[in-house]
Amino acid sequence: MTTLKDLTPGVWNVDPSHSSISFVARHLMVSKVRGEFKEFTSDVTVGDQLEDSKVSATVQLGSIETGSADRDNHLKSADFFDVENNPTMTFTSTKVTADTLEGDLTIKGVTKPVTFDLSFDGVSPDPWGGTRAGFEATTEVNRKDFGLTWNVAVEGGGVLVSDKVKITLDIQLVKA
Template sequence: MTTLKDLTPGVWTVDPSHSTVGFLARHLMVSKVRGSFTEFTADVKIGEQFEDSTVSATVQLASVSTGSEDRDGHLKSPDFFDVENNPTMTFTSTKVTPDTLEGDLTIKGVTKPVTFELEFDGVSADPWGGTRAGFEATTEINRKDFGLTWNVAVEGGGVLVSEKVKINLDIQLVKA
């Protein structure tokens, strides 16, 4: 089994075909709706000491995909992301440890600190002479903190869309 000590310091790139930027929100407070973004980039620099590593990522909000064209269209609208005026969501790390990834998340022009729980999945040589590493990261945000306030009250109490949204990253890096 590999450890963080097996990561070669330097620049790594995200392999988008083997990575997922996903989210989960509750609908009517009884079911979960999952979605993802299909277009994203990240600059990852692994430091000589892992704690010296940095991450800077950009997600194209228009690439949202939840399995429903109507819902995706609503998420892109001014009610939620307002992609015409706010095309990207960004993250810039402020602290990296073996267990956490802290940084500033910006959605719809609002920047807030977030902490991801970080899990290292390993490092491996690939068949093409390269080196790959895997990470998972999860956090939960309150969407209202980022100006995503649209909602509808439902009969009997509750709302159509939960305020809390889980963000799940499954990332494969390639040594540049």
């Protein structure tokens, strides 16, 4: 079994065909709506010491897909992401440990610190002479902290969209 110590220091590239950035929010407080962002880039540098590692990412908010074109268009509108004026969401790490990825998340011009729970899934040679590594990272944010405040009260109490949103990163890296 491989560990984080098996990662070779240096630049690693995200393999977008084997990676995803997804989210889950409650709808009407009784079910979950899932979605993902299809377009993103990331710079990952593994340091000689894990603590010296750096991660930055840019997500194209217009690439959101939830399985409903109407919902996707609403999420892109000024009610939520306002993609016309805020086309990207960014993340810049401030600390990397074996168990956490901490950093600054920026949505709609609002930057807040977030901590992802980080799990290392392993490192392996691939059939093309490269080396790959896998990670999963999860966090939960309050969307209102980023100015995503649109909502509708529903009959009987509750709201249409939960304030809490779970974000999951499933990332495969390729050693550059």
